[in-house]
Structure formats: structure tokens, C-alpha cells
Amino acid sequence: MLVTFYGVRGSIAAPGPSTIKYGGNTSCVHVRLNTGNNLIFDAGTGIRKLGMKLKQNDEPLLLLLSHGHWDHIQGYPFFDPIYQPGREILVCQGVESNAIALKAILEQMDGSNFPVHAEDLPSKITTVQQVDEYLTAQSFNTVRKDINHPGGGNAYRIEEDGVSIAYITDNELDPPGAPQTTYYQWVEFCRGVDLLIHDAQ
Numbered sequence: 001m002l003v004t005f006y007g008v009r010g011s012i013a014a015p016g017p018s019t020i021k022y023g024g025n026t027s028c029v030h031v032r033l034n035t036g037n038n039l040i041f042d043a044g045t046g047i048r049k050l051g052m053k054l055k056q057n058d059e060p061l062l063l064l065l066s067h068g069h070w071d072h073i074q075g076y077p078f079f080d081p082i083y084q085p086g087r088e089i090l091v092c093q094g095v096e097s098n099a100i101a102l103k104a105i106l107e108q109m110d111g112s113n114f115p116v117h118a119e120d121l122p123s124k125i126t127t128v129q130q131v132d133e134y135l136t137a138q139s140f141n142t143v144r145k146d147i148n149h150p151g152g153g154n155a156y157r158i159e160e161d162g163v164s165i166a167y168i169t170d171n172e173l174d175p176p177g178a179p180q181t182t183y184y185q186w187v188e189f190c191r192g193v194d195l196l197i198h199d200a201q
């Protein structure tokens with residue numbers, strides 16, 4: 001498993017001298033599994049640079065979104081593979097409770113927010129609504145959990161060949177009101193991971 005960070009900022013891209021060390025782009029992490037599967041977590045502005053690399057081949061891509069807030073989708077219109085004819089891209093939008101918010105990734109390409117319409121893209125983009133069922137059916141071992149965040153969203157845990165990572169952004173451990181996932185459920189979800197990717201706001 002090879003994990004590469006392309007964007008680690010929240011809320012808005014923040015270029016400049018003070019963010020040079022970790023970069024100024026918003027959320028995007030590429031995970032290349034030993035099986036050759038390409039998993040992409042979030043499509044913030046960091047996905048633009050990842051796209052430049054991925055367009056050099058035509059392997060299928062799986063985009064797993066945490067949620068549909070701007071800092072997690074804004075790079076998508078600048079992701080080169082969506083302009084590759086026939087390129088297979090699967091976008092996991094979420095479960096029923098948060099799928100409406102996650103539609104934003106495609107709806108932002110409506111001719112108003114962005115000049116190109118999503119339906120005019122030449123790539124083969126498929127959206128997955130039943131994410132839990134989809135992930136269960138795959139050969140790689142990935143599970144999803146509801147994050148505590150306005151509008152809802154997803155966290156993911158991936159395991160392969162004895163190595164595990166968890167991707168949990170924008171999550172409130174102690175949110176106002178009833179949590180989607182309790183602190184103790186998070187403890188179990190993250191238990192033993194080799195790498196925990198978590199925001200620190």
C-alpha cells in the first residue's frame with residue numbers, strides 16, 4: 001500500500017510561504033493498493049496534481065468522498081482523468097442519509113459554477129449510492145463509518161496485507177446533539193491502524 005498526500009488543508013486552499021511544508025491544497029489522498037487498485041479519498045484542490053499523474057495511464061479509479069463540502073470537491077473539475085474518453089471513474093457518494101449532500105460534486109459542473117457540464121464529460125463516470133454494499137463486494141478490505149459533521153459524511157478504514165489506515169476528516173469526536181458515531185465506536189474503528197489520517201481543527 002502506497003499512501004500519497006496531495007492536499008491536507010481544510011476549508012479553503014491556502015497557498016503561500018507559511019504553508020509550503022505541507023502544501024496549500026485542500027483534501028486529497030491517493031492510496032495505491034498492492035492489488036493495483038487506485039483509491040482516491042476526496043477531491044479537494046489537491047486532486048488536480050494527482051490527475052496529472054494518473055492521466056498517464058488508463059487504470060480505473062475509485063473516488064471515495066468524505067462529504068460534499070467545497071474543500072472536498074472543488075478540485076474535481078480540474079481532475080484530468082474526467083476528460084479522458086472512456087476512463088472508468090467510480091464516485092462513491094455515500095449512504096442514503098448523506099447522498100443528497102454528496103451530489104454536489106457533479107452538480108458543481110453545471111455551466112454556472114464551472115463552464116463544462118458534467119453530462120458532457122467523455123469519461124465513464126458511475127456513481128455508487130449503496131457504498132457499504134459496494135465496498136463489501138470488493139476484493140480489497142475497506143469499511144465505512146458515519147462521521148459527526150453537519151450534513152453527514154463518511155470515514156473509511158482500509159486493510160491490506162497486514163497494513164491498515166483510517167481516513168477520518170471533519171469529524172467531531174464530541175458533537176452537539178446525538179453523535180452518528182460515538183467516541184468509543186471511533187476507538188474501535190481506529191484500533192490498531194498503522195496510519196490515522198484525521199483533521200486537527
Ligand SMILES: [Zn+2]
Nearest residue numbers: 067069149170
Ligand atoms: Zn466539511
